[in-house]
Amino acid sequence: MYKVDYHHHSKFSFDGKDFLEDICKKAIEIDLNEICFTEHFDVDPKDVSYGVLDYKAYHECIELCKQKYGNKLNIKRGLEIGEPHLKPYLETLKNEVEKMDLDFIIGSVHNINSVKLRLTMPSKTKSKIYEDYFNEILAMVKIADIDVIGHLDLMKRYAFADYGNYEFEDYKDIIEEILTIAIKRNIGLEINTSGLRNKVNEVYPKIEILNLYKNLGGKIITIGSDSHSTNDCFSYCKQGYDLLKACGFEKIYTFTKRCPIEHKI
Ligand SMILES: [Zn+2]
Ligand SMILES: [Zn+2]
Structure with missing residues (x-):
């Protein structure tokens, strides 16, 4: 089994707790x-x-770690871009990304209309909460220049306490539209195991979405813990691999210079 963690934050992120080098170790x-x-x-x-990411320092740190640990570990440079589809910033984002030497880009929705997901819930019904979230993902997948959709169905993390989990069947149509466009545009899906570390106790996205992606012909899947500390590196990723196998996936993907590379599970 080719063991990877394809979603990890270090101190270069505002919420990362540990040094990149320690995470490599x-x-x-x-x-x-x-x-x-x-x-x-x-x-x-x-x-x-x-304005938080010091890209130059990040780049140099990765290069240093590659020199030190490259014989034991493949180290890749990626980004998790929040709302990479917002029209006013598309040009700026394109210019910024072009300057970087990236292996991989996750596209994530953390905000709707610049408001954190958690804060978008008051005054909305449960169905509106999830509907608005999936619509934002749909908008992203239509135009964003990304390699995978990050933690698809993250909304359940915030809605869970007050409204519970959502029923896949209630949003099947829009989810199918999202996945169909993703496949057409060569955008993959990540299985993000951080949900297994919190109350939701379920991966993002839920298994029905993984099955639908498979049935629609989706192949590109990455596995990530979304860890923000050394302790959570690869956490629950083994379960992620097992889940993918159970869904019938035979390969997982890594990326080099934004090109997908398959590995047998
Ligand atoms: Zn995220
Ligand atoms: Zn993340």
Whole structure:
């Protein structure tokens, strides 16, 4: 099994707790074959990550770690871009990304209309909460320049306490539209295991979405813990692999210079 963690944050992200080098050491300790750092990056001035990433330092740090640990661990440079589809910032984002030497880009929805998901819920019904979220993902997948959709169905993390989980059948049509467009545009899906670390106790996205993606012909899948500390590196990723196998996937993907590479599970 090719062991990877393709969603990891370090201190280069506003909410990352540990140094990138320490995370590499941990990854080697637990026998990972490859790790991809996916630091937060946002071009919306209202987002908490705006202006946080020191790309030059990030680039240099990765290069240094590659020199030191490259014989034991494949280390990749990625970003998790929040709302990479916002029209006013498309040009800025394109210019910024072009300057970077990236292996991988996760596209994520953390905000709707510049408001954090958690804060978009008051005054909405449960169905409106989930509907608005999936519509934002749909808008993203239509135009964003990304390699995978990050933690699809993250809304359940925030809605869970007050409204519970959602029923796949209630949103099947829009989810199918999202996945169909993603496949057409060569955008993959990540299985994000951080949901297994909180009350939702379920991966993002839920298994029905993984099955639908498979049935629609989707192939590109990455696995990530969305860890923000050395302790959570690869956490629950083994379960992620098992789940993918159970859904009939035979391969997982890594990326080099934004090109997908398949590996047998
Ligand atoms: Zn995220
Ligand atoms: Zn993340």
